[in-house]
Amino acid sequence: MIQATKNYLRFLKRCGRIAFVGDWRYYTWMGALTVVCLLGLNAYCKQFAHGLITTGMSDEVSWGVYIANFTFLVGVAAAAVMMVIPVYIYNNEELHDLVIFGELLAVAAIIMCLMFVTVDLGRPDRFWHLIPGIGQFNFPASMLSWDVLVLNGYLVLNVHICGYLLYCRYQKKTPAKWFYVPFVFIAIVWAISIHTVTAFLYVGLGGRPFWNSSIVGPRFLASAFTAGPALIILAIQVVRRVTALTPKSHTVGPVAGQAPSTAAQRPANGSDFDLLTGLLPALKSVPAAVRHEILPSLNVLEVKAGDVLLRQGETDEHSFFVLTGRVVVERFESGRHRVTRSAGPGEQFGEVSALAGTPRMATAIAEEPTQVLRLPAEALRKLMKSPAMNKVVHARMSERLMLTDRALMTLRSIVQVSMLINVFLLVNEVFKEFYSGNLHSISAKYLFVGLHGHHALVPWIWTAIALNLIAMVLLVLPVSRSLKWLNLTCVLCIVGIWIEKGMGLVIPGFIPTPLGAIIEYTPSVNEALICFGIWAFGLLCYTLFLRMAVPILQGRLSSANDGWSDEQIAASFLGTPAKP
Amino acid sequence: MRKPNPDMSALPATATEKSVNRRSFLRTSAVLTTGLAALAASLKPLMEMEDFPTAERFLQKYYKEMTPDDMAKVLKRISTEVEQQYGLRPHVRDYKPMDGVEFVYCLNLTRCIGCRKCVHACVAENNQSRTPEIQYIRVLKMPHGSLDIEKAEHNYDAEQVPEKGFFYMPVQCQQCKNPPCVKVCPVHATWQETDGITVIDYDWCIGCRYCEAACPYWARRFNFTKPAIPKERLNPEMSYLGNRPRRQGVMEKCHFCIQRTRQGKYPACLEVCPAGARKFGNVLDPNSEVSYILRTKRVFIQLKEEMGTSPRFFYYFDV
Numbered sequence: 001m002i003q004a005t006k007n008y009l010r011f012l013k014r015c016g017r018i019a020f021v022g023d024w025r026y027y028t029w030m031g032a033l034t035v036v037c038l039l040g041l042n043a044y045c046k047q048f049a050h051g052l053i054t055t056g057m058s059d060e061v062s063w064g065v066y067i068a069n070f071t072f073l074v075g076v077a078a079a080a081v082m083m084v085i086p087v088y089i090y091n092n093e094e095l096h097d098l099v100i101f102g103e104l105l106a107v108a109a110i111i112m113c114l115m116f117v118t119v120d121l122g123r124p125d126r127f128w129h130l131i132p133g134i135g136q137f138n139f140p141a142s143m144l145s146w147d148v149l150v151l152n153g154y155l156v157l158n159v160h161i162c163g164y165l166l167y168c169r170y171q172k173k174t175p176a177k178w179f180y181v182p183f184v185f186i187a188i189v190w191a192i193s194i195h196t197v198t199a200f201l202y203v204g205l206g207g208r209p210f211w212n213s214s215i216v217g218p219r220f221l222a223s224a225f226t227a228g229p230a231l232i233i234l235a236i237q238v239v240r241r242v243t244a245l246t247p248k249s250h251t252v253g254p255v256a257g258q259a260p261s262t263a264a265q266r267p268a269n270g271s272d273f274d275l276l277t278g279l280l281p282a283l284k285s286v287p288a289a290v291r292h293e294i295l296p297s298l299n300v301l302e303v304k305a306g307d308v309l310l311r312q313g314e315t316d317e318h319s320f321f322v323l324t325g326r327v328v329v330e331r332f333e334s335g336r337h338r339v340t341r342s343a344g345p346g347e348q349f350g351e352v353s354a355l356a357g358t359p360r361m362a363t364a365i366a367e368e369p370t371q372v373l374r375l376p377a378e379a380l381r382k383l384m385k386s387p388a389m390n391k392v393v394h395a396r397m398s399e400r401l402m403l404t405d406r407a408l409m410t411l412r413s414i415v416q417v418s419m420l421i422n423v424f425l426l427v428n429e430v431f432k433e434f435y436s437g438n439l440h441s442i443s444a445k446y447l448f449v450g451l452h453g454h455h456a457l458v459p460w461i462w463t464a465i466a467l468n469l470i471a472m473v474l475l476v477l478p479v480s481r482s483l484k485w486l487n488l489t490c491v492l493c494i495v496g497i498w499i500e501k502g503m504g505l506v507i508p509g510f511i512p513t514p515l516g517a518i519i520e521y522t523p524s525v526n527e528a529l530i531c532f533g534i535w536a537f538g539l540l541c542y543t544l545f546l547r548m549a550v551p552i553l554q555g556r557l558s559s560a561n562d563g564w565s566d567e568q569i570a571a572s573f574l575g576t577p578a579k580p
Numbered sequence: 581m582r583k584p585n586p587d588m589s590a591l592p593a594t595a596t597e598k599s600v601n602r603r604s605f606l607r608t609s610a611v612l613t614t615g616l617a618a619l620a621a622s623l624k625p626l627m628e629m630e631d632f633p634t635a636e637r638f639l640q641k642y643y644k645e646m647t648p649d650d651m652a653k654v655l656k657r658i659s660t661e662v663e664q665q666y667g668l669r670p671h672v673r674d675y676k677p678m679d680g681v682e683f684v685y686c687l688n689l690t691r692c693i694g695c696r697k698c699v700h701a702c703v704a705e706n707n708q709s710r711t712p713e714i715q716y717i718r719v720l721k722m723p724h725g726s727l728d729i730e731k732a733e734h735n736y737d738a739e740q741v742p743e744k745g746f747f748y749m750p751v752q753c754q755q756c757k758n759p760p761c762v763k764v765c766p767v768h769a770t771w772q773e774t775d776g777i778t779v780i781d782y783d784w785c786i787g788c789r790y791c792e793a794a795c796p797y798w799a800r801r802f803n804f805t806k807p808a809i810p811k812e813r814l815n816p817e818m819s820y821l822g823n824r825p826r827r828q829g830v831m832e833k834c835h836f837c838i839q840r841t842r843q844g845k846y847p848a849c850l851e852v853c854p855a856g857a858r859k860f861g862n863v864l865d866p867n868s869e870v871s872y873i874l875r876t877k878r879v880f881i882q883l884k885e886e887m888g889t890s891p892r893f894f895y896y897f898d899v
Contacts, residue, residue, distance in 0.1 A: 045625035051805035122787015122829025136768040144766035207796025
């Protein structure tokens with residue numbers, strides 16, 4: 001127990017240390033975000049001291065950009081987790097490696113949501129009145145009390161799932177299914193519920209006809225499913241860019257015509273097998289007869305640092321176990337090399353292609369003088385007849401960080417379908433508001449064409465509609481299969497939906513007032529600074545999460561290499577000696 | 581004890597190491613100092629805060645959970661605070677609803693002349709903020725023949741009222757039987773009392789303004805900053821759920837002058853009305869004026885009846 005706690009604290013400490021290691025781009029980015037955060041904090045202190053009069057809000061328009069951002073971000077948080085559906089329900093392999101990124105984004109988004117509601121409160125010092133049991137919690141009558149529960153519950157669920165999976169990966173342990181899979185399924189239902197509850201916050205108000213419409217919930221989900229995955233695509237693109245190895249730092253790559261390294265090779269003997277059994281206890285469950293049967297087909301390769309053990313794109317039937325030393329696996333895609341896995345003693349590599357008989361997905365290079373046990377796919381299959389071995393090999397197959405183009409394309413199709421549905425629902429809404437032409441459509445009139453000379457939101461909503469339509473067309477056309485166009489499309493989606501859902505939904509609900517007065521709203525500078533500050537804080541959190549998660553997923557930051565320096569974990573390191 | 585190293589070639593290495601250590605230490609402390617200074621600078625506006633909540637106020641109990649002793653202490657503290665701020669010892673009480681009473685307001689639209697005297701009497705009675713201005717009553721100038729609120733004019737500024745071709749409709753909290761504001765409040769800071777008045781515990785409200793969004797009558801007001809009332813204008817007759825001075829960041833609204841009506845007096849807006857357009861009383865008493873009006877008038881209007889809020893505020897015409 002004490003040891004487990006110590007290990008966990010060690011894990012946290014190492015994660016914390018790695019957060020401070022990076023190149024100049026990382027420091028610039030984090031420094032800039034910190035500055036914006038502090039500006040936001042300063043603006044919030046002003047608001048705290050002088051009240052919400054520092055914002056553009058009034059008794060007429062009593063919610064503004066804070067609640068608009070809150071609404072948008074609840075959608076992002078919900079959609080980020082909904083990506084686990086293809087993985088856990090339809091077993092989509094491509095997206096598997098993205099799940100953690102989605103969940104971490106959900107955590108960051110929920111943190112921002114909670115901050116946005118907090119800054120919107122007139123009396124943040126009385127937050128404890130909201131805590132069930134201590135305060136007075138108006139549950140289930142108030143939709144806001146539902147929101148408090150579902151948002152905090154969602155935060156806890158996602159922190160648990162991400163934290164547990166990452167810690168297991170760090171420990172190189174197979175995660176216990178019962179300890180996270182049920183929570184994943186709860187999180188799926190919960191994700192829908194957080195966004196539905198947020199929609200009900202508006203839908204439930206009979207006095208605001210603009211909101212009091214049953215289509216708001218479905219529209220929220222559709223727009224969330226567009227903006228959420230679009231944000232993840234951008235985040236993944238950034239991760240792919242920053243985790244790419246610079247041309248200088250990798251000495252070998254899948255250059256055509258380069259011969260595979262000639263390694264010292266010898267047939268394996270019983271003691272090699274015993275050495276591996278020591279590192280991989282599951283091997284004990286393999287019957288002696290099977291061992292004897294496969295032993296003649298096994299070889300031990302002794303290679304020096306920088307030697308290539310297998311090469312991306314080639315087809316052969318071998319898989320490998322590391323006996324001593326360390327092997328780094330890197331994949332070349334879209335013009336860049338990226339570390340997908342780092343295998344130490346007792347760990348496997350090359351097994352996925354060997355078993356499937358498909359071309360190699362990545363290149364494996366020895367990072368230090370290394371001994372590996374090479375076995376043909378047939379021998380591995382025989383080993384895997386033992387259930388314990390089967391479990392270990394299968395579990396480790398997914399221990400990699402492979403952000404493929406195909407995964408991004410899967411996300412693209414999610415964004416594509418959601419955007420079509422989103423635009424369709426918008427058309428429904430606009431038709432209902434304008435065709436019947438009754439008095440209740442007055443807010444919509446204000447939003448889309450202006451009312452009695454007031455039209456502050458008109459340019460905004462038409463910008464949003466234009467962005468959404470352009471994004472929709474781009475998504476439908478094959479041009480968005482190119483990653484650069486996809487990035488642009490995602491930006492259009494996010495901005496379009498932010499305006500449509502934030503400013504375009506929250507503000508017109510208040511205009512005109514229930515007594516027919518038209519008072520317009522423009523956020524104040526102080527208010528905008530607070531918003532930027534919160535966004536910067538959210539991005540800061542997400543960057544930190546990724547900074548810690550990426551080396552863990554790559555296998556660089558693990559309990560096995562406790563002695564490594566931060567630079568060794570963080571840097572791209574081929575050709576450098578691994579152990580100090 | 582380490583022996584002095586005879587090999588002099590080792591010295592430069594140690595020196596470099598030391599200078600590297602010193603450099604990284606200096607760098608770390610420089611970053612740390614800058615960070616702390618920036619943080620302190622960001623927090624500076626907090627110094628401008630006048631009304632920092634004391635522990636006592638921070639931990640104050642919810643109205644419905646206070647014992648009479650708790651309430652006595654709180655009322656005493658409020659008196660002291662008001663005295664410190666306004667230099668005037670107020671008389672703060674916690675008036676409870678009377679048994680067998682349900683208050684109802686009736687407003688005669690034929691009589692109302694749109695003079696807005698009720699608005700100002702209300703502000704004076706209920707210690708509303710003068711800067712920024714908070715008013716509970718909004719008088720709407722409506723064109724003849726329509727009850728369509730979209731056609732209402734809020735900021736009419738005529739030399740003389742009433743103007744020809746218009747009628748006037750004052751709107752304030754309708755004290756709904758089915759109040760949307762109470763339903764949406766996440767912390768039970770607003771509720772309906774047995775005499776039909778929806779009240780707010782100003783010391784419990786968290787200022788989320790959900791009730792303000794929910795109210796179909798735009799009856800609720802928020803203290804966007806610290807309310808300012810000139811000392812000489814303060815009404816010292818105060819009640820806990822009624823007209824005691826509010827703080828920054830909380831909601832308030834019309835409470836049928838709880839400090840008056842629960843003592844058997846009329847609300848301030850009624851007393852000041854020069855046209856006799858306002859009638860107020862106990863609907864459970866068959867002999868009250870409001871009971872008579874509701875019994876005898878052929879048409880009376882509950883504003884936005886289709887909302888299902890069932891207001892205790894009735895508009896009628898002399899027909």
